[in-house]
Amino acid sequence: MKKVDIIIIGAGPVGLFTVFEAGLLGLNCLLIDNLDKPGGQCAELYPDKPIYDIPGVPFQTGQEHVDALMEQIKPFKYELYLNERVDSLNEINEDNDNYWKVTTNENNQFISKNIFIAAGAGSFEPRRPPNIDEPDKFIDNGVSYAVRSIEKYDNKNVMIFGGGDSALDWTVELSKNAKSVTLIHRRDAFRGAQHTEKMMRELVKKNKIKLLTPYLIDSIKGNKKVEGVTLKNFETNEIESHEADELIFLFGLNKKLGPILEWGIDLNGKKISVNTENFQTSKPGIFAIGDINDYPGKLDLILSGFHETTLAVQEAYKRIYPGERVPFGYTTSNSKLHKKLGVKE
Numbered sequence: 001m002k003k004v005d006i007i008i009i010g011a012g013p014v015g016l017f018t019v020f021e022a023g024l025l026g027l028n029c030l031l032i033d034n035l036d037k038p039g040g041q042c043a044e045l046y047p048d049k050p051i052y053d054i055p056g057v058p059f060q061t062g063q064e065h066v067d068a069l070m071e072q073i074k075p076f077k078y079e080l081y082l083n084e085r086v087d088s089l090n091e092i093n094e095d096n097d098n099y100w101k102v103t104t105n106e107n108n109q110f111i112s113k114n115i116f117i118a119a120g121a122g123s124f125e126p127r128r129p130p131n132i133d134e135p136d137k138f139i140d141n142g143v144s145y146a147v148r149s150i151e152k153y154d155n156k157n158v159m160i161f162g163g164g165d166s167a168l169d170w171t172v173e174l175s176k177n178a179k180s181v182t183l184i185h186r187r188d189a190f191r192g193a194q195h196t197e198k199m200m201r202e203l204v205k206k207n208k209i210k211l212l213t214p215y216l217i218d219s220i221k222g223n224k225k226v227e228g229v230t231l232k233n234f235e236t237n238e239i240e241s242h243e244a245d246e247l248i249f250l251f252g253l254n255k256k257l258g259p260i261l262e263w264g265i266d267l268n269g270k271k272i273s274v275n276t277e278n279f280q281t282s283k284p285g286i287f288a289i290g291d292i293n294d295y296p297g298k299l300d301l302i303l304s305g306f307h308e309t310t311l312a313v314q315e316a317y318k319r320i321y322p323g324e325r326v327p328f329g330y331t332t333s334n335s336k337l338h339k340k341l342g343v344k345e
């Protein structure tokens, strides 16, 4: 089982900055996030919105902020596991020492003396199609909630469901390599960017793709593999049958605290209570930083999370090297960091 200095649950801004602060102390990290990209809320909920309260940075969009954090942690050793949710957290004894073991929904297991829960408001989970029993039984056999590889759709009959940016973007993109693309939405109005909607409607005019509105999925056809769907037409109430190889449901994401509630850590409502000296939870070695934690005066702001994790990594270091002085220093005079960055001193 892979052993690292710090396991970080959640690769939002606070999880990412943890890699930097840990790196300054020579600690290595492993980040796990349920999403298909790093950046948490900034990347998922407001990539194009400007943030004005990052100290020293007058203006940065959500995505620019994430890109800058990714650049900032480049000099340090870390691994990033995406599309994986941490489901369980258990205490184990190895080499006569206590460790925490995390297990993901992909059955990956990692151990560490320090777990940093930087899970924001919980893991982002795709919304399932309404009225369909167990759509997940077709996952990897014709049902997906995100596009992970474009090639998967080469020469396939693809149906995309949804009315937001993702549905429009992927309809336009997959029209280039799929055998056919049909976009299905419950009304003939879209919430996504106007220019992408325009591109989509141009493709409809040129018969490159098909648009079906106002329709809703009624059932998925097939046993082990998707063979098609039945759709309900809202205007006529008629049920129509269509063949398809791949169904992509892009109905947005729900935030779910989910497994974290079951880890036996002291909570205050849906947040994790912490000690503000080091942001440790009720369990030694488990820290909670960023939006997920709670203490008197807590503000759900990025800069609060940055402060919290800076103090938490100090405690993490002490847990790995008991009795040793934490090598605190300013980055302006940190020669190890300067060497990594190629800065001449």
Ligand SMILES: Cc1cc2nc3c(=O)[nH]c(=O)nc-3n(C[C@H](O)[C@H](O)[C@H](O)COP(=O)(O)OP(=O)(O)OC[C@H]3O[C@@H](n4cnc5c(N)ncnc54)[C@H](O)[C@@H]3O)c2cc1C
Residues within 6 Å of the ligand: 009, 010, 011, 012, 013, 014, 015, 032, 033, 034, 035, 039, 040, 041, 042, 045, 046, 049, 050, 051, 052, 053, 084, 085, 086, 087, 118, 119, 120, 121, 122, 123, 124, 259, 260, 289, 290, 291, 292, 300, 301, 302, 303, 305
């Ligand atoms: C529209 C909007 C505008 C905002 N504007 C500002 C602003 O101007 N300034 C500001 O400071 N803040 C702003 N915020 C708040 C800011 O985005 C949050 O404070 C910040 O994102 C918190 O960072 P985080 O790393 O704690 O959590 P998040 O960004 O929420 O990231 C948590 C990550 O953990 C993952 N995760 C959760 N559980 C698990 C699990 N079990 N396994 C694997 N992964 C898991 C999630 O998928 C997510 O990616 C704004 C928020 C919104 C929604």
